[in-house]
Amino acid sequence: MDMESGISRDLVEKQSWRTILTLAYQSLGVVYGDLSTSPLYVYQTAFAGDIAHSESNDEIFGALSFIFWTLTLIPLLKYAFIVLRADDDGEGGTFALYSLLCRHAKMNSLPSYQLADENLWAHMKSITPPTSSTFGARLKSSLEKNRVLQRFLLVLALLGACMVIGDGILSPAISVFSAVSGVEFATWKDHHQYVELPLACFILMALFALQHYGTHRKTQRRGWISLGGIILCMTGSEAMFADLGHFSQLSIKIAFTSFVYPSLILAYMGQAAYLSQHHSIQNDFRIGFYVSVPEKFRWPVLVIAILAAVVGSQAIITGTFSIIKQCSALGCFPRVKIIHTSSEMHGQIYIPEVNWILMLLCLAVTIGFRDTKQMGNAAGLAVISGMLVTTCLMSLVMVLCWHQNGFLAICFVLVFGTVEALYFSASVIKFLEGAWVPVAFSVISMIVMCVWRYGTLKTYEFDVENKVSVDWLLSLGPSLGIVRVRGIGLVQTELVSGIPAIFSHFVTNLPAFHQVLVFVCVKSVPIPHVKQEQRFLVGRIGPRKHRIYRCIVRYGYRDAEKDDLQFENDLVCSLAEYIRSGKDSTRDESEQLSVVGTPWQLHEEGRGYLGTEEASELREIQCESITINPRKRVVPESQDIELQELMEAREAGIAYIFGHSYAKAKRGSSLVKTMAINFCYRFLRRNCRGPREILSVPHASTLEVGMLYQL
Numbered sequence: 001m002d003m004e005s006g007i008s009r010d011l012v013e014k015q016s017w018r019t020i021l022t023l024a025y026q027s028l029g030v031v032y033g034d035l036s037t038s039p040l041y042v043y044q045t046a047f048a049g050d051i052a053h054s055e056s057n058d059e060i061f062g063a064l065s066f067i068f069w070t071l072t073l074i075p076l077l078k079y080a081f082i083v084l085r086a087d088d089d090g091e092g093g094t095f096a097l098y099s100l101l102c103r104h105a106k107m108n109s110l111p112s113y114q115l116a117d118e119n120l121w122a123h124m125k126s127i128t129p130p131t132s133s134t135f136g137a138r139l140k141s142s143l144e145k146n147r148v149l150q151r152f153l154l155v156l157a158l159l160g161a162c163m164v165i166g167d168g169i170l171s172p173a174i175s176v177f178s179a180v181s182g183v184e185f186a187t188w189k190d191h192h193q194y195v196e197l198p199l200a201c202f203i204l205m206a207l208f209a210l211q212h213y214g215t216h217r218k219t220q221r222r223g224w225i226s227l228g229g230i231i232l233c234m235t236g237s238e239a240m241f242a243d244l245g246h247f248s249q250l251s252i253k254i255a256f257t258s259f260v261y262p263s264l265i266l267a268y269m270g271q272a273a274y275l276s277q278h279h280s281i282q283n284d285f286r287i288g289f290y291v292s293v294p295e296k297f298r299w300p301v302l303v304i305a306i307l308a309a310v311v312g313s314q315a316i317i318t319g320t321f322s323i324i325k326q327c328s329a330l331g332c333f334p335r336v337k338i339i340h341t342s343s344e345m346h347g348q349i350y351i352p353e354v355n356w357i358l359m360l361l362c363l364a365v366t367i368g369f370r371d372t373k374q375m376g377n378a379a380g381l382a383v384i385s386g387m388l389v390t391t392c393l394m395s396l397v398m399v400l401c402w403h404q405n406g407f408l409a410i411c412f413v414l415v416f417g418t419v420e421a422l423y424f425s426a427s428v429i430k431f432l433e434g435a436w437v438p439v440a441f442s443v444i445s446m447i448v449m450c451v452w453r454y455g456t457l458k459t460y461e462f463d464v465e466n467k468v469s470v471d472w473l474l475s476l477g478p479s480l481g482i483v484r485v486r487g488i489g490l491v492q493t494e495l496v497s498g499i500p501a502i503f504s505h506f507v508t509n510l511p512a513f514h515q516v517l518v519f520v521c522v523k524s525v526p527i528p529h530v531k532q533e534q535r536f537l538v539g540r541i542g543p544r545k546h547r548i549y550r551c552i553v554r555y556g557y558r559d560a561e562k563d564d565l566q567f568e569n570d571l572v573c574s575l576a577e578y579i580r581s582g583k584d585s586t587r588d589e590s591e592q593l594s595v596v597g598t599p600w601q602l603h604e605e606g607r608g609y610l611g612t613e614e615a616s617e618l619r620e621i622q623c624e625s626i627t628i629n630p631r632k633r634v635v636p637e638s639q640d641i642e643l644q645e646l647m648e649a650r651e652a653g654i655a656y657i658f659g660h661s662y663a664k665a666k667r668g669s670s671l672v673k674t675m676a677i678n679f680c681y682r683f684l685r686r687n688c689r690g691p692r693e694i695l696s697v698p699h700a701s702t703l704e705v706g707m708l709y710q711l
Contacts, residue, residue, distance in 0.1 A: 023251035024258075031243045031252060032260050034171055034236030034312040035075065039267040040289045040305060041178035042067065042233045043275065045376030057276040064272040067233045070419070071264060074387070075237040078416050080256050083241050083390065084249045086397050091528035091558055092244030094160040094386070095326040097393040098153070099526040099557065104400045105143040107150050110331065111460045112496050112523045116593065120527055120534055120554065135406035136399045143400075153396075155446075158332060160389030161323045162445040164238065166382040166438035168320030169358055171235065172313035173365045174375040176203050179302070179309040181290065181372065200366055207310055208359035211317055212341060212350040231380035231423045233268070236312070238386055242319050317358065321351050322558075329524035329557040331456045332449045334688035340560050365437065374434030381427040382438035384420055391417045448684065455663060455681030458711040460494055467498035470541050473507075473548075482511045486652040489514030490571075492659065496521055496552055502659035506705045516649040517548045518575070528558040536574040539593035544642065549575060550593065572650055579642050656697050658690065660704045663711055677711050 028036075046063055088096035101107065143149050177200045240252055274292035293301050327333035339350040369375050395409040427435055493500040499519070507513060519541070537552035551571060555561055574596045581596070663685060665677040 020251050023247045024255040027247050027252055027255045031239050034239060034316050036260060037175050037308050037312045038233050038235055041174055041372050041376055043271055045232055045373050046230050060272050060276050063230060064268060066230050067268050068265060070234055073419055074234045076261055079237050079240045080253050083394055084244060086394060087244055089528050093242040094157055095557060097397055098157040100401050101396055102526045105140050107143060111457060112494060114496055116537060117525050120525055120530055136403055140400055156389055156392060158446060158449050160386050161327055162442040163382045163386040164323045165320055165445055166441040168316050169361045169441060170365060170379040170382055171316045172204060173362050174372060174379050175309040175313050176200050177366055178372050179305040197370060201363055204362055207313055208355055211355050231384050231427060232376055235379060235383045239315060239319060321349050321354060324351060324354055325349060326557045327449060332453045334452050334684045337689050377430040377434035378437040381435040384423045384427055388420050388424060391420060451676050451680040452684055455677060459709055462709050462711055463495055463500055466501035467495055468504045473499050484515045485512055487514045488516045488649045488654045489657055490654060491519045491657045493519055493521055502705050502707050505707050515547060516646060519550045522553045524557055525554050527556045529556040530554050530559060534595055536596045537593045538574055538578040538596045568654055576643060576646060579639055582639060656702045658702060658704050660706045661709045663709050666710050
């Protein structure tokens, strides 16, 4: 699936206008669902009932002016024409910017990083270092040497991710609640207050249950405060960048500039025109989207608005899933089960645990507030905070990746950052009126992410400090009388070199392991996608006769990890191809790992790529031809025997050996470290998915080895 998504990006420049227009049409529901539903609640959140007794229309037209220029500056100029260009091999979002900066500034945020990983992005946009005398070169040097700046950049990216998660909770609540508020005008006028909340809760529960399927300055201080509601006119702008990988820059620009932007402007102008004529007619006048809809059209508009709110909410929920997946891939979030709901769009994923947590939090916000204004205050702060993070990261991308003058980056921050800072200040003063919610969500999310990353790094450091040498493993045979049993043993480890302590603990207590032993490290790298032919790093540990190998499996932060059967087939085929290639064994295991491709990956040159089913069938045939009939290829006798033994072991079965570590802080550790490791990290480890569940390995094929890790 990752290969096919990469192909679609490679062919984007060759797409016909028909294809581009089709993508532009499809983006209307996926990308702009949240942005297009904002007219339901912007005026109502900005003014509430404040203009009902006003004799002047200054506030209304001032708000319209702010909305017009906000939509023009932020979604149109900033995102559609500038930020969209900062794609990471066709992918967008906060972590796309962060991964770009990591590669260009050579910042290593992953403990299992290898020099061989740098070859993975050689095919991507060329990375040329800035001239040594430029501001970019000095900034690059500072980032490479200063660990504090690197951590600050990571925290900034995580903060943006936390705000997106908060938006995933708040946007569905305010969108759906605002949509069902039309019940008051469409029907049940005398009992609408008893219908709106249950209906909104029902729609939200149904939405999450089915998710696994996708001022004018005359107004002075009061006008400044109303900016906190006007923020919501640009909610969903981040989705333009975050969903870039599903479409293309051109299709998103066409859809926004030709349809979404003018439609939004007309919608807000229409509401402003209606409010200017009717807001002072009656004392009980209520501001909202539905009051400007003719009475005979309110029922169908209500239905359409609810459907639009559901679509927009589904898009932001899926975006939240993507952000969490990326955080998990970078070791900043507990492991979760990720289900890909579409075989065509790699970004359409579903995370069961997160889905139900989001549903409970969304219902809590809806029931707790029961008010569009407070929900809007909360959503506004989440939206503008995420935009400020994007602005900061974007300025660094302009200097480090685009090699632009530092003055241009400063201008970018001043122009867009000033506008966003103004909105941010208007949101912060509403902290006690609902804006505290995204702050609370962000604090909790940041604690979870920071504790998990800290514990993960400490666990990896323990593995590195306690790993054993290859010589130690090879010398165990005579002393312990180790027995080799039939089959293939896959030892899961986070290490990219050496023998993990968990295996030494296992083999000294049970002196037996399989006739073919493979130390498997499944790791993520800071790029969106890894091509199939570059996925496996394979090498031999010790002499050929011992049949011990190391296999490092590399995934990008947007790649779909394979299920157990496909993973086994890919791994065995890669081992067979490595054996057939005749790579020499060396005692220095850091030098013997080789990138191994298998012959089923690509079709004949010039005939294009294989479809999923066709590639699967060809993989089986050619993998069998490698392992079962090695004599069809010209190989030495030693390789022939090794291939035959690999096939015999495969037929005997594959067993997975997982480590099950119990983390505990060392004696004498500080109180903060003890609390973080013994309570927070241990709680997260106990309640998150383990490696076996992530790879969907059958229970009967697994063996877990427990060991105490004193961190």
